[in-house]
Amino acid sequence: MALKPLMTSxxxxxxxxxxxxxxxAEEQIGAAVAIELNAAQTIDGGCxxxxxxxxxxxxxxxxxxxxxxxxxxSGQVDxxxxxxxxxxxxxxxxVRQFSVPNIACEGLGSILFNGADTCTGEGLxxxxxxxxxxxxxxxxxxxxx
Numbered sequence: 001m002a003l004k005p006l007m008t009s010x011x012x013x014x015x016x017x018x019x020x021x022x023x024x025a026e027e028q029i030g031a032a033v034a035i036e037l038n039a040a041q042t043i044d045g046g047c048x049x050x051x052x053x054x055x056x057x058x059x060x061x062x063x064x065x066x067x068x069x070x071x072x073x074s075g076q077v078d079x080x081x082x083x084x085x086x087x088x089x090x091x092x093x094x095v096r097q098f099s100v101p102n103i104a105c106e107g108l109g110s111i112l113f114n115g116a117d118t119c120t121g122e123g124l125x126x127x128x129x130x131x132x133x134x135x136x137x138x139x140x141x142x143x144x145x
Contacts, residue, residue: 029056031125032132033064033088035113038095040105040139047105049141051096055088059123062087066129069112070100078103082117110142 039050055061064085070078085096100108119129137143 029054029134030132031058031128032056032134033061033129034134034136035066035085035143036135037111037137037139037141037143040108040141042104042106043099045104046099046101047103047108048097048099049105049111051083051085051098053085053088053094053096055090055092057121057124057128058090059121060087060089061119061124061129062121063118064088064116064120064129065118067114067117069114070103070108071110071112072103073107073109075109078108080114105139105141108141110144113143113145 034054034056036052037049038052039048041048041050066083066085067080068083069080072078079100081100083096083098085094088094113133113135116127116129119127121128125131133145135143135145
């Protein structure tokens, strides 16, 4: 089941704290995609994950979908899912949110990015969405690839 990004209001985006990715430019991360788990909030029995994403390639990414494995706090696989990050323009941040039902954020131990299920865009090198993938977190949830 693919998780589609939640629509966010401008007010929510304005309320986000200073991020680590804003200072990263294409030259600093190289030809790679950087994904930061910026926030995790339990809402209505599910975990809403907020990611800040930066495309370091010179060309836009028309669509990128990552296969992810969610592990619970004890290290067991909770589920496999797809995070559809949509289109990513070069050298511009994007915020994407996903609601993961039936698990509180406190019960989520880590997220493993297994690889790119979809990665399309004219002028992108092969494996553009996987090669050199930069993962980080500002939460207690480990992010790895």
